[in-house]
Amino acid sequence: MNRFDNKVVVIAGGGSGMGRVSCQKFAAEGAAVGVVDINEAGAAETVRLIAEAGGKAKAYKVDITKEDEMKKLFSDVVADFGRIDVYFTIAGISPVGTATTTEFEDFKKVVELDMYSVFLGCKYSIPYMEQQGGGVIIVLSGTYGIRPTPNKIGYSAAKAGAISLTRSVAIDFARSNIRCNTICPGFVNTPLNNGFEGEARQRFLNTYQPAPFEIQSEDIANTALFLASDDSRAITGQTIVVDGGTEAALYLNYKRPSAK
Numbered sequence: 357m358n359r360f361d362n363k364v365v366v367i368a369g370g371g372s373g374m375g376r377v378s379c380q381k382f383a384a385e386g387a388a389v390g391v392v393d394i395n396e397a398g399a400a401e402t403v404r405l406i407a408e409a410g411g412k413a414k415a416y417k418v419d420i421t422k423e424d425e426m427k428k429l430f431s432d433v434v435a436d437f438g439r440i441d442v443y444f445t446i447a448g449i450s451p452v453g454t455a456t457t458t459e460f461e462d463f464k465k466v467v468e469l470d471m472y473s474v475f476l477g478c479k480y481s482i483p484y485m486e487q488q489g490g491g492v493i494i495v496l497s498g499t500y501g502i503r504p505t506p507n508k509i510g511y512s513a514a515k516a517g518a519i520s521l522t523r524s525v526a527i528d529f530a531r532s533n534i535r536c537n538t539i540c541p542g543f544v545n546t547p548l549n550n551g552f553e554g555e556a557r558q559r560f561l562n563t564y565q566p567a568p569f570e571i572q573s574e575d576i577a578n579t580a581l582f583l584a585s586d587d588s589r590a591i592t593g594q595t596i597v598v599d600g601g602t603e604a605a606l607y608l609n610y611k612r613p614s615a616k
């Protein structure tokens with residue numbers, strides 16, 4: 357008996373990075389997985405990898421910022437698989453900029469994808485979860501939503517909004533047996549960070565992250581599997597930080613003069 361036998365899990369952003377690995381891990385533990393992505397080829401590749409490993413998955417080409425597409429997505433999943441037990445929303449972008457260097461259109465774009473899409477996912481998945489007696493929503497936000505880093509005004513604001521949405525959904529739907537939590541990763545080794553490699557990446561990790569290893573998509577996926585399982589049935593409305601201790605420290609490399 358696997359943890360997610362007979363469960364239907366829908367993952368937005370399943371065509372790459374943490375989304376792809378999460379799809380693979382849920383499928384490996386028995387779930388039927390809806391792989392949602394705007395990138396059709398990426399989603400198809402995830403489905404291929406799952407099928408190759410003996411799992412069950414179907415690709416859905418969806419722009420998660422579009423209300424009509426999100427409404428249709430969940431009705432399609434229920435038509436295909438009969439229910440929705442878990443919705444994990446991961447897809448996002450991570451642009452740079454300050455209040456003066458960010459164009460308003462670009463600010464709106466990141467808020468649309470990293471925050472409004474979370475609202476849409478909740479709005480259109482929850483009615484099915486209520487009908488079937490419960491479900492789980494997991495929102496991928498980020499540590500910059502807790503405390504911004506310089507030059508990331510739109511991203512940080514959007515992730516902060518996603519964290520707040522998580523809490524609202526958790527308290528509004530707890531009595532419907534629906535839980536909602538957010539995962540805040542630190543720096544994760546995914547294609548999103550492909551341009552930031554080698555010595556510069558190592559220097560960044562040495563300076564800011566206490567744990568002496570690179571966080572991988574598997575670390576985030578394992579957290580999502582726990583949050584989706586009954587082992588976490590009393591956890592809702594929470595912000596789970598998976599960052600190797602980065603957010604816990606202020607001035608990580610500061611040593612008192614007497615320290616060795």
Ligand SMILES: NC(=O)c1ccc[n+]([C@@H]2O[C@H](COP(=O)([O-])OP(=O)(O)OC[C@H]3O[C@@H](n4cnc5c(N)ncnc54)[C@H](O)[C@@H]3O)[C@@H](O)[C@H]2O)c1
Nearest residue numbers: 369371372373374394395419420447448498543544546548
């Ligand atoms: N990688 C990190 O270090 C890190 C750290 C903290 C938070 N995050 C957040 O994690 C999330 C995913 O990151 P990743 O590193 O796995 O990224 P990734 O770029 O590897 O994957 C993102 C996926 O989202 C899809 N996508 C983009 N726009 C979409 C849309 N409108 N509709 C549907 N799908 C869309 C892309 O096609 C892609 O497959 C993002 O929200 C990112 O901000 C990443």
